[in-house]
Amino acid sequence: MASKSPIIFKVPTRLPMFLKILLGSVKHVEPGFMIDILMETNIMGEQYTLYISHEDIVHFGLMEEIGASCISFYISIIYSELCDREISHFFGFIEPSWSSRIGTNMDNRAEIISEHINNTVMGQTWLIPYHFLRHWMLVIIDPDDNTCYYLDPLGKSPPNDLKNLMNK
Incomplete structure (x- = not known):
């Protein structure tokens, strides 16, 4: 049976104010709490609708390893x-799960990115988060x-x- 106690963590003093507020807002919530x-x-x-768990918020606020939902939230x-x-x-943004190797193949990812970039207006730059081997990178097109x-x-x-994805 899952524990009913909140995640225990200490809010670091040397964080930007918005992260302190964010962490403080989830400090005492029940496990399974989600923000939509x-x-x-x-x-x-x-x-x-993006769903963020309180665990995601803690990882984000403490600058630990984060998932695609936290990157989307940051975007x-x-x-x-x-x-x-x-x-x-x-600026245009690509959803992190559309570019990274998260549950889809290369052709699907390339098609999704191309469809969005084809809607570019003059002077627009695209920011594409990319995840590979537990590490986030950024592609700018x-x-x-x-x-x-x-x-x-x-x-x-x-x-x-990533090279193959950009070539497609």
Whole structure:
């Protein structure tokens, strides 16, 4: 039988305020608690409900290994900031599970990404999170210049899976 006690963790003092508030909001919730977030069509091209568990929030807030739902949640925060600055039209986002090797094959992933990028407006750059071997990376596509950039905080070369995906 599952434990009915909340996750025990300490909120670090050296965190941005929004992470402290986020962690404080789930500190005493029951296991199985979920937050549902409406991801509007203009964020990633289609409307859907994102479900975030309190475990996801703790991992996100403590900067531990996170899953696709946390990356999507973070994208929604970035999108909100871009809207506040009235520059959201310069960026497009791809749902992390559409680009990463999470339950789909290469052709399906390439088709989904292509469909979204084909709707690009002049001057728009696409930000695509990519997950490989328990590690998140970022791909930036500039369709105007037909250029693809790869950012890996570990400084590694792009994995072959990603190279093949971008070639398709």
